[in-house]
Amino acid sequence: MQQSMARDFESVEQAMTDEAGLPMRNRPVILVVDICPVRRRGIAATLAGSGFDPKSLPDLPSPSGLPGADVPAAIIYCSDDADLTGVGDVRRAWPAVPLVVLLANATSAEYREVLTHGASAVLPMNVELGELVHAATLVINGLVVLPKVAAGGLTGEGSHEARGAGLTDQEVRWLKALAGGITVAQLARDARYSKRSMYRRLSVLYRRLNVRNRTQALLAASERRLLC
Numbered sequence: 001m002q003q004s005m006a007r008d009f010e011s012v013e014q015a016m017t018d019e020a021g022l023p024m025r026n027r028p029v030i031l032v033v034d035i036c037p038v039r040r041r042g043i044a045a046t047l048a049g050s051g052f053d054p055k056s057l058p059d060l061p062s063p064s065g066l067p068g069a070d071v072p073a074a075i076i077y078c079s080d081d082a083d084l085t086g087v088g089d090v091r092r093a094w095p096a097v098p099l100v101v102l103l104a105n106a107t108s109a110e111y112r113e114v115l116t117h118g119a120s121a122v123l124p125m126n127v128e129l130g131e132l133v134h135a136a137t138l139v140i141n142g143l144v145v146l147p148k149v150a151a152g153g154l155t156g157e158g159s160h161e162a163r164g165a166g167l168t169d170q171e172v173r174w175l176k177a178l179a180g181g182i183t184v185a186q187l188a189r190d191a192r193y194s195k196r197s198m199y200r201r202l203s204v205l206y207r208r209l210n211v212r213n214r215t216q217a218l219l220a221a222s223e224r225r226l227l228c
Contacts, residue, residue, distance in 0.1 A: 027053035028073035030136055031097075033090065034058065036078065043076060046129040047136070073140050074098045076132070078125065084113060084204070091118040098139035102127065105193065107168045110204065111146060121145035167226070171205050175221045178214060 030052045034040040037058070044054035055072070075097050077090050087101055101114050104125040114122045120139035123132065124147060135145040167175075177187055188198035206212060209220045221227050 027051060028140065029053045029055060029071070031072040031075045031094075032056045033075065034078035034102075035080070039078065043129065043132065046133055050133045052133075052136070072097050074100060074120075074136050076100045076102065076136065078102045080104045080125070084110070084117060087114055087117045087119065098142075100132070100135055100139055100145075102132075105197075107170055107201075109168045109171065109208065113204070115144075115146065123147060167205065167208060171208075172221075172226050174202070174205065175217065176227055179218050179221070179227050 028051075030047050032040055032043050032047070032054050034043065034056075035058050040056050040058070044056040047054040052073075072094065075090060075094055077087060077099060079086055079101060087099075090099055095118075098120040099118060100121040100123065101119045102123055102125045103110060103114065106114075106122075106124065111122050121135045121144065123135060123145065127135075138145050174187060174191075177190075178184075182190075184198055184202065185195055188195045191198065193201065202214070202217075206214075206217050209217050211217045211220050218227070
C-alpha cells in the first residue's frame with residue numbers, strides 16, 4: 001500500500017515539476033484527498049501552479065503512510081455526500097493540520113456540522129479553483145473560511161422552529177413531506193438527489209433530532225411543532 005501511494009506521489013510531483021519548471025522541495029505541502037481523479041488532479045495542478053507542493057490521493061493515508069518527512073501545511077478533503085464520517089477520520093488522523101472541506105449540495109446545517117468536526121474552511125464542491133487556493137492560504141495562516149449560507153446559520157438566520165431543532169428550513173420541508181406520506185424515492189427525485197444520497201441526508205437529519213428512524217423523527221418533529 002505504501003509503495004502504491006509513493007508511486008502516486010512521485011508521479012504527481014514529477015508532472016508538476018516538469019510543468020512549472022521549478023522544484024517542489026521547500027514548498028508548503030497540501031494533501032488533496034478526493035475519490036474523483038479528474039477533480040483531484042485539477043486541484044493538484046492549480047495548487048502546484050500557485051506555489052504549493054500537492055500530494056494527491058483517492059483515500060486518506062495515515063500520518064506514517066505519507067512518504068518522507070512531509071507534514072502537510074493543510075489538507076483539502078472532498079466529500080460528495082452527506083456522510084461526514086470521513087471528515088472526522090481526517091481530523092483524527094491529522095488533528096493539528098488545517099482542514100479545508102468541499103461539500104456537494106450541502107445544507108447550511110451540514111456546513112455547520114463540518115465546522116464542529118474541526119474544519120478550518122468549508123466550501124461548495126463547485127468553488128472556483130482560484131478561490132480554493134485562496135482559502136487554503138487563509139487557513140494556513142490561521143483563519144476560518146466559510147460560505148455565506150453557513151455564516152448565516154451561525155449568526156441565527158433562518159426560521160425560529162428550524163433553529164430550535166438545529167435543522168434547516170429545507171430539512172423541515174422534508175419532514176413535512178414524509179409526514180404527508182411521500183416516499184424517500186419521491187423525496188429524492190424532488191430534491192434532485194440520488195436515493196442513496198437522500199437516505200444519507202435523512203440519517204444526518206435523524207441524528208440532529210437524536211432519533212434513529214423515520215417514525216421517531218416524525219414524532220420528535222411533531223413534539224417540536226415543526227410539522228404545523
